[in-house]
Structures are given as C-alpha cells and as structure tokens.
Amino acid sequence: MNSGFNSGMHFEGSYLGDTSKLSPDTSLECKICWWVYDPAEGDPVWQIPSGTPFSALPSHWRCPNCDGAAEQFMVLHTDV
Numbered sequence: 651m652n653s654g655f656n657s658g659m660h661f662e663g664s665y666l667g668d669t670s671k672l673s674p675d676t677s678l679e680c681k682i683c684w685w686v687y688d689p690a691e692g693d694p695v696w697q698i699p700s701g702t703p704f705s706a707l708p709s710h711w712r713c714p715n716c717d718g719a720a721e722q723f724m725v726l727h728t729d730v
C-alpha cells in the first residue's frame with residue numbers, strides 16, 4: 651500500500667526497480683549487452699523456470715550474459 655508515493659522522476663524505458671509497473675509477460679532488455687529476458691522462456695543460466703515474470707526473479711539475479719544489474723534492464727515495448 652504505497653499509493654501516493656511519487657518520485658517525480660521519469661526515465662522512459664527503464665523500470666528502475668519498480669516491478670509493480672511490469673506485467674507478468676513483459677520482456678526486458680539489458681541495456682549493456684542487449685540480452686533479452688523473456689518470461690515465457692525463463693533463464694536457463696539462473697535456472698529460472700519458464701513463465702517466471704521479471705518481477706519474480708530473485709533479488710540477486712543479474713544479466714546472465716554480462717552480469718549487469720537487473721535494475722538497468724529496459725522494458726521492451728511490443729505491440730499486443
């Protein structure tokens with residue numbers, strides 16, 4: 651229940667750790683190496699089962715390709 655909280659800052663394309671903005675099937679792309687996390691596929695490197703939303707990844711999860719932090723992933727906008 652954090653309604654009313656507003657940082658006043660907007661970084662387009664970056665979710666900045668606010669996983670509440672993400673829908674369960676949102677794909678995110680590493681802005682360092684462009685590796686994409688697709689919830690439908692999960693992440694075999696981290697043994698994340700398919701169907702795991704980005705918001706449900708463990709807090710220590712990092713980009714399996716470049717070891718970048720999850721916070722710097724960018725939301726991929728797809729037409730649905």
Ligand SMILES: [Zn+2]
Nearest residue numbers: 680683713716
């Ligand atoms: Zn990466």
